[in-house]
Amino acid sequence: MTSTSTIETGSTLWWVTSANSREEGEVTVTKVDGQRASLSNGAVIDLVSMNAIPDPIPRGRCYLTSEEYRSSLRLLQEWSDFVIDVRSATLPRNLTTADIAAIRQLLGIGANLRERRH
DSSP states (O other): OOOOTTTOOEEEEEEEEOOTTTOOEEEEEEEEETEEEEEEEOEEEETOOOOBOOOOOOOEEEEHHOOOOOHHHHHHHHHHHHHHHHHHHOOOOOHHHHHHHHHHHTTTOSOOTTTTOO
């Protein structure tokens, strides 16, 4: 999770545009106003989400560093690989409904809404 409490005028951040263009690079915070920060590339970001504030469409988002950005890409790839692996896995012999409920809770996806009611 990003800690934005240290972002102030003069701070440098790593900017990444929308998924379509993938421009990225270092930007400087030129102004902080409450929960918003203006950047040297003309964008304004929300300091909670780090997303660009739409003007009229969102242009991108910031990370504290390029490494934080690269780490987020690795996490997304690991998640994608995990989902593919789970879909192709066979039911483990000792897996229980309680195990599945615990996994659901860990992933924050709640109860099985497709469960048949008797």
